[in-house]
Amino acid sequence: MAVEHVTSDASGTFKIGGDLEVKRLGYGVMQLTGKGVWGDPRDPEEAVRVLxxxxxxxxxxxxxxxxxxxxxxxxxxxxxxYPYAEDLVIATKVGLTRCGPNDWRPVGRPEYLRQQVELNLRDLGLEQIDLLQLHRIDPKVPLEDQVGELAAMKKEGKIRHIGLSQISVEELEAASKITDIVTVQNLYNLANRESEAVLEYCEANQIGFIPWFPLATGKLAKEGSPLDQLAKKHDAKPAQLALAWLLKRSPVILPIPGTSSVDHVVENIAAAGITLSDEEFETLSNAVSE
Ligand SMILES: NC(=O)c1ccc[n+]([C@@H]2O[C@H](COP(=O)([O-])OP(=O)(O)OC[C@H]3O[C@@H](n4cnc5c(N)ncnc54)[C@H](OP(=O)(O)O)[C@@H]3O)[C@@H](O)[C@H]2O)c1
Incomplete structure (x- = not known):
């Protein structure tokens, strides 16, 4: 496969909230920061080139x-x-505070969520956030207050669509009573399918499902992984097979593989051009134990 020439178009599109069309294979920026998702990256110029x-x-x-x-x-x-292409959709999140490398703490007080929405708007240079996700539900704050504040900011025009992250079906149902929830971002990949019930709920309700750690933070990308044999047959890399498996698993899945390298971003996007047969999909599903 001529990797450089495969674009993200190949895996089709999904309409977030029924009206915001995106190509299904996206990109997650978390790997572009310093160690522990803290501070500047080692090579800021390469980070810009990756994007x-x-x-x-x-x-x-x-x-x-x-x-x-x-x-x-x-x-x-x-x-x-910046200036952004007209069709670029930036999904961002609020609801987690940082106190140092690898330190994440949920804060869902409405005034804090409001401040974070404003800071996202300011730093990204946007007047409206296309998709605003609540990064974590704060167990110390009523759900109505957290999702309610985001719904208020949607009414004010600062947010177009609202999503949730790392939630259960019950939480999704409860939040959906407060406002329309159009996406869910949960941990999900070939090796970890604990969110299967949430994915099935999303499929049944046309809610976009954004699997985080799509490559199991690189574990599924390693040579010698159970994906290797089939990868060779497709003249592809294990990471590409892990992404092709997600793309085939459901049309509501929007993978956002993260990488800090231009070579890997090219490789990952080329996964959009790999179509697994039903048999290959089953083989992979069975070969990689959860
Ligand atoms: N909602 C949440 O709570 C949550 C939590 C975590 C992440 N996220 C989102 O999900 C996105 C994806 O997660 P992630 O970036 O942490 O994990 P990931 O996509 O599963 O894996 C990223 C790791 O895989 C390596 N990698 C990527 N492509 C590769 C390739 N082609 N070959 C070999 N290695 C490769 C990267 O290293 P290199 O840099 O060397 O390529 C990096 O170490 C994040 O960027 C973020 O936007 C959300």
């Missing part, structure tokens, strides 16, 4: 959060891609 290469290869769905860095990832997106 520009993703856009050049047709990616129009980018996942971020003001807590990545914090603020670093959003500044890089603006530096690399």
């Amino acid at each position: 520009q290469k993703a856009a050049e290869l047709g990616v129009n769905f980018i996942d971020t959060a003001d807590s990545y860095g914090p603020f670093v990832a959003n500044h890089l997106i603006k530096k690399a891609l």
